[in-house]
Amino acid sequence: MTTLFIADLHLSILRPDITECFLTFMRDEAPKAEALYVLGDLFEFWIGDDDDSPFHSSIKNAFKTLTQSGVACYFIQGNRDFLLGKRFCQETGMQLLPETAVIDLYGTPTVILHGDTLCTMDENYQAFRRTVHKPWLQSIFNCIPLFIRRKIVTNVQNKIRAQKKIKHMSIMDVTPQEVVSVFEDNRVIQMIHGHTHRPNIHQHTTSNGLATRIVLGDWYTQGSVLVCNTDGNSLENRQFSLSDQKSQ
Structure with a gap:
């Protein structure tokens, strides 16, 4: 049996090529696995579990x-x-995990997370993150009519895109000291995360010994899947169909 990990799909009605690759993965590959872990940014943006658009319903049905x-x-x-919550999970049968979790991956204790909390040099983002993760603020936001939430999110997305253009790439990557701290705090020597869109396998020296950090890839130009089993871990790509590529 295998365990699969994906992240940073950024599913959107504007990218049918990504959606088609994902749905093919869910139909043909995921059913053969023991478990599937989605480590964040499944959607380009999620404005609330009450968003029942046909597009989002199709993703829910796949899960x-x-x-x-x-x-x-x-x-x-x-x-x-970050607003995807209990209702979505109840409707799909998924289990919502805390932002940092430790699992037993075929005998190897492994810490899993989205990865944005590792990028501590991006101080503006971390301040934004602390604000939007406040439960009271999320409760207020979820009470706003859906069509207004969509407008708010559109404005936020535009600001994020503008800020990214002037940020140095180094501050949007992980902070090595923070990575080591997460390893040591959780007493593990293996980590899996996404967020940075830089798929690779890194080695770190920690007080617990040599540790392995696996970074998942995004789904912008191809699918990206981490396949794990008793033989080891493999970062693999899944190609978009030719018809979908031509439509872009």
């Missing part, structure tokens, strides 16, 4: 079909879908 087939599905919120 519901998978969990009903017996595959365990777990979700960690990302910086784009």
Whole structure:
């Protein structure tokens, strides 16, 4: 059996090529797995579990079909879908995990997270993150009519895109000291995360010994899947279909 990890799909009605690759993955590959972990940013932006648009319903149905087939599905919120909550998980059969969780991955204790909390040099983002994760603020936001929330999110997205253009790439990557702290605080020597869109396997020296950090890839130009089993871990790509690529 295998365990699969994905992150940073940024699913959107504007990118049917990504959606088609994802739905193919959910139909043909994920049912053969023991478990599927989604480590955040499944959607380009999630404005609330009451968003029942046909597009979002199709994604929910894909997860519901998978969990009903017996595959365990777990979700960690990302910086784009931190409002995805209990209702979504109840409707799909997924299990919502805390922002940092430790799992037993075929005998290796492994810490999993989205990865944005590792980027401590991006102080402006971290301040924004602390604000939007306040429960009282999220409760107020969820009471706002859906069409107004969409306008608010559009404005926020535009500001984020503008800020990214002037940020140095180094501050949007992980802070090495923070990575080591997460390893040591959780007493593990393996970590899996997304967020940075820089798929790779890194080695770190910690007080617990040599530790491995696996970074998941995004789904902008191809699908990205981490396949884990008793033989080891493999970062793999899934190609978009030619017809979908031509439509872009």
